[in-house]
Amino acid sequence: MAARKKAGRTAQEQYKEAVASYVAAGGDESVQRVITAVNSLGRKLDQWYTRQLADLDLSHGEWSVVAVLATSEGRPVTPSQLADASNVAASSMTHRLDKMTERGIVRRSPDPENRTRVLVELTTAGWELFEAAVREANVVESDVLAVLKREERDQLAALLEVVINGLDEIEPA
DSSP states (O other): OOOOOBTTBOHHHHHHHHHHHHHHTTOOHHHHHHHHHHHHHHHHHHHHHHHHHHHTTOOHHHHHHHHHHHTSTTOOBOHHHHHHHHTOOHHHHHHHHHHHHHTTSEEEEEETTEEEEEEEEEOHHHHHHHHHHHHHHHHHHHHHHTTSOHHHHHHHHHHHHHHHHHGGGOOOO
16 A cells, blocks of 8 residues: 655654654653554544445445444344444434435334334345445455554554453543
């Protein structure tokens, strides 16, 4: 993947400048190197994902629904659970699900255990969309990590998993 410059500065230059600014303001350099790298990578991936979703005719909000449903271990999900997971109001989720149902991505059905509740699940077309998005993302993600050897990727993953596992222990001030 060729390096691209933004406003005449490489990604590496932007990263170093950001770290230096945070350290000058009192941040710990080792902490700022990690956090700035993770944030920079996340922002760049978000830009690529946005283009990919547009190519698949999906909004970020619709993708969040597809992703939650695809990772719900095969269990249907309620619209309120989807709204919570997507951080939107229930009314917004209803509107989103209306559009997605019309497009044949999701299916709503009455909950057999509680007739006042609706359950949402992916249709075959929804699953195909999820799989296409994952395959497309994997190409970009593999390119991003191609600079690392397999052992280095495994080490990085293990270290990040340690950090992820510790998140529940931390209560932000």
